[in-house]
Amino acid sequence: xxxxxxxxxxxxxxxxxxxxxxxxxxxxxxxxxxxxxxxxxxxxxxxxxxxxxxxxxxxxxxxxxxxxxxxxxxxxxxxxxxxxxxxxxxxxxxxxxxxxxxxxxxxxxxxxxxxxxxxxxxxxxxxxxxxxxxxxxxxxxxxxxxxxxxxxxxxxxxxxx
Amino acid sequence: xxxxxxxxxxxxxxxxxxxxxxxxxxxxxxxxxxxxxxxxxxxxxxxxxxxxxxxxxxxxxxxxxxxxxxxxxxxxxxxxxxxxxxxxxxxxxxxxxxxxxxxxxxxxxxxxxxxxxxxxxxxxxxxxxxxxxxxxxxxxxxxxxxxxxxxxxxxxxxxxxxxxxxxxxxxxxxxxxxxxxxxxxxxxxxxxxxxxxxxxxxxxxxxxxxxxxxxxxxxxxxxxxxxxxxxxxxxxxxxxxxxxxxxxxxxxxxxxxxxxxxxxxxxxxxxxxxxxxxxxxxxxxxxxx
Numbered sequence: 001x002x003x004x005x006x007x008x009x010x011x012x013x014x015x016x017x018x019x020x021x022x023x024x025x026x027x028x029x030x031x032x033x034x035x036x037x038x039x040x041x042x043x044x045x046x047x048x049x050x051x052x053x054x055x056x057x058x059x060x061x062x063x064x065x066x067x068x069x070x071x072x073x074x075x076x077x078x079x080x081x082x083x084x085x086x087x088x089x090x091x092x093x094x095x096x097x098x099x100x101x102x103x104x105x106x107x108x109x110x111x112x113x114x115x116x117x118x119x120x121x122x123x124x125x126x127x128x129x130x131x132x133x134x135x136x137x138x139x140x141x142x143x144x145x146x147x148x149x150x151x152x153x154x155x156x157x158x159x160x161x
Numbered sequence: 162x163x164x165x166x167x168x169x170x171x172x173x174x175x176x177x178x179x180x181x182x183x184x185x186x187x188x189x190x191x192x193x194x195x196x197x198x199x200x201x202x203x204x205x206x207x208x209x210x211x212x213x214x215x216x217x218x219x220x221x222x223x224x225x226x227x228x229x230x231x232x233x234x235x236x237x238x239x240x241x242x243x244x245x246x247x248x249x250x251x252x253x254x255x256x257x258x259x260x261x262x263x264x265x266x267x268x269x270x271x272x273x274x275x276x277x278x279x280x281x282x283x284x285x286x287x288x289x290x291x292x293x294x295x296x297x298x299x300x301x302x303x304x305x306x307x308x309x310x311x312x313x314x315x316x317x318x319x320x321x322x323x324x325x326x327x328x329x330x331x332x333x334x335x336x337x338x339x340x341x342x343x344x345x346x347x348x349x350x351x352x353x354x355x356x357x358x359x360x361x362x363x364x365x366x367x368x369x370x371x372x373x374x375x376x377x378x379x380x381x382x383x384x385x386x387x388x389x390x391x392x393x394x395x396x397x398x399x400x401x402x403x404x405x406x407x408x409x410x411x412x413x414x415x416x417x418x419x420x421x422x423x424x425x426x427x428x429x430x431x432x433x434x435x436x437x438x439x440x441x442x443x444x445x446x447x448x449x450x
Contacts, residue, residue: 004168023169023212024162026203045163046200053266059240060266065199069169070216113266120244120265134351135264 008072012037013081023069028052030068031078039079039108043137050136053109054078060116060135079108082115090160091115091153100149102140110136114150122158126151164202168211175221178213178327179302185211187324192216193236193275196267221274221329224248231255233331235274235297243268251335254293254342254362258285261344264352277313278328280320283354283379285344287314290331291384292360292376298330305329314383340364341447345439346378347431349422355379356423357431359387359411361439363399365447370394373407375440380415380432389414390436399444408437 004023009016012035019034026045031037031054043051045064052063055077082089091114094100101107110133117124117132124132129150130143138146167190172178182189190209192198193216201207215221221236224245231252233242242248243259262268262276262285276286277297290297291310299306299322306326313320322328336342346358358378364371373394375387390411397403412433419425 003166006169022162024164024166024202026163029162045203047196047267050264050266056269059269061269062196062266064163064203065195065270067164067169067195067199069171070195070214113264116265116269131351132265135266 006069006072008068010071010073011075013077019068021068023067025068026064027054027066027068027071027076028063030071031063031076034068037078037080041105041108043105043109048137049106049109050113051106051109053112053136055112055116058116058119060113077112079111082111089115090156091118091150094149094153094156095146098149098152099145100141101145106136106138106140110138110146114146114153118150118154118157122154124150124154129154163205164199165205165208167209169214170211171214171217173217175218175300175327175329178215178218179300179325181211181213182325182327183302185209185213189213189324191278191327193278194238194271195275196263196271197275197279197281215327222272226251226335229335230332231335233273233333235278235328235330236272237274237331239263239268239271239273239276240265242273252293252333254336254344254360255289255333257342258289258344258360261285261346261355261358267352273331274328277331278320278322280314280318280383281354282314282317282381282383283356283358285346285355285358285360285378288358288360288376288378288384289344290333291386292362292374293333293336294374295331295333297328298332299326300329301326310384311386316382336362337364339448341443341445343439343442343446345435345442347435357417357428357435359432359435359439361436361443363394363440363443363447365399365444365449367449368398368400370399370444373440375407375411375436377411377415377432377436380417380428382418385415387411387414387432387436394440399440404437404440404444407440408433411436 043049188210393407417428
């Protein structure tokens with residue numbers, strides 16, 4: 001059986017990108033291998049760890065549980081699209097200030113998940129932050145720094161708005 | 162490449178999808194949100210000849226009110242349900258249960274139809290369909306069938322849907338004003354599948370329970386309506402002792418299997434504990450009429 005393949009056209013971080021890949025290729029592998037966007041990490045590959053989380057049409061989703069072909073026509077944001085013109089997003093700054101990362105493996109997924117959380121809930125309680133980031137596994141920080149960082153970013157984002 | 166090879170089809174209409182199912186004769190697999198199927202594909206635990214993707218069929222998604230029901234297209238995302246004002250107003254139990262489904266990034270993709278057709282007995286939506294006396298519509302080229310929960314769920318991960326059928330719609334009766342509700346669940350970590358979950362829907366007049374509906378998830382191969390416990394509440398009311406008696410009956414009524422996550426006895430005990438909590442919370446929320 002020959003490998004069924006397909007052409008894909010989608011918007012990634014505001015830019016129209018095109019590619020051609022096997023229909024069974026996962027979105028996360030397409031982003032990393034075909035588009036060279038290696039900021040999105042591959043962890044468990046079955047939707048548990050959250051390292052591969054990206055925004056699809058503005059909503060956080062597991063890029064290991066989508067086929068690239070399913071993102072045809074979609075608007076995808078990866079970690080590479082979060083900083084603007086070399087200026088870190090307030091959430092990224094907060095992670096730096098509050099030691100929200102150590103090894104950095106979960107960080108891209110953690111940030112994309114937190115961005116979505118803060119969009120649907122701009123004023124989260126600590127419990128809501130903990131529930132929100134429970135979608136992503138971190139094995140270094142013990143989460144305390146991450147919770148502080150998300151809370152600080154919430155304050156800053158509300159001040160900006 | 163993680164998943165095995167398959168033909169991929171993303172039909173634009175239900176009729177096309179149904180025709181594809183016939184063409185692949187049982188070797189085609191329907192994918193909805195993919196939050197359960199994609200892991201199985203990534204592990205190569207399933208190797209369908211073809212994947213028939215419903216994500217391009219717009220008419221399968223949406224939430225509307227009709228004839229005392231809320232009708233949800235099978236491809237309605239769990240996230241859309243979570244933030245739907247119509248669901249919050251008319252099916253508050255469904256909204257509360259949705260918050261227990263995985264995590265927000267999972268709910269962005271996961272669908273109500275996919276969850277029901279996957280029929281994991283510890284999942285939340287099968288218990289909600291059971292407790293609310295809802296029904297689903299299954300379509301095939303031959304026509305359509307309307308199924309109650311008891312006629313849909315057969316055993317672990319198995320429904321009575323035939324290989325040429327697609328679950329297209331979920332119909333849930335509107336919860337009457339003043340109805341109390343609660344969904345209680347215990348899992349090792351937030352967002353994991355429940356070890357046991359209990360849904361409670363209570364209508365009351367003072368201490369009297371006019372109508373109780375209870376269902377357990379994770380306490381057997383299919384979601385289990387807890388009619389024995391309902392009868393205790395409807396007979397004895399909503400006092401603390403009656404709730405404890407009803408909860409004890411719930412624990413006795415279920416017949417769970419033990420597995421790596423929990424023994425059968427532990428699941429029975431959880432059913433008792435969570436039934437008491439769910440009924441207590443639902444009774445507090447219920448307005449006397």
